[in-house]
Amino acid sequence: MGIMNKVMNGLSGNLNEITPDALQKEYGMYLMEGEVINTGFKLVRDVVLFTNKRIIDFDKQGATGQKMRVNYINLSSVIHVSAETAGFGVDDSEIDIEYIASPYFKANGGVTVVKKSFEFPKSYNIQPLYRYLQEIAYHNHEAINS
Template identity: 55%
Template structure:
């Protein structure tokens, strides 16, 4: 079922040991893996500092693009829970891309992640929304 979920764009949860073994070299000082998910060859990891998005490319899978979203840059989160049939859950994260967060004009980016029905997307949404709320409050202080 995991392979078919991958084909349909769904992440499935991966053990911390597997994530640490395969992606531990990419962690920065003081960073710890909290949870992670796999989508065929791609991986999504949540740490105590950031979200790491590993996009494996090419026929051999040797080339990988790694994108980081720092948790303290998340400013908006939206969630769509799974419905009936083949519907899946989605979380869209909007984050600040500009290095100067108190600038007159912020550069924003967004990324959407799809999860299978069995994953409790609401718990992840609430955690991310709490971060976004605190980040916006600190930004405007």
């Protein structure tokens, strides 16, 4: 993908895929013991990592981007995933993740569910990532309801 396409994707809110090695060098210090980056994406200054344990969202703030907020979603809390593939023209692909944000997964604990959306450029094939997340959501749903 050329530099102009990357700039246009960044301006339109699309995530550009970055190699796990490059992400490991820059963000490895935020990983837990045994955590491995599967894939990751960058949007201008912000970054999202998909690891074997979490989805980690780095939100760089301020004019220089020195200030940064780090949020994460435990994969064990993901309960629903939906995808919208790119259509004709300038449409983008999107993956929506619903996860349990409350500390208790059972209904008697007052479960809070939150939705997070990720937009991807039309050129990125979201199907493998969707399938990975969908399998996690399915297994989590089965474990919670067993």
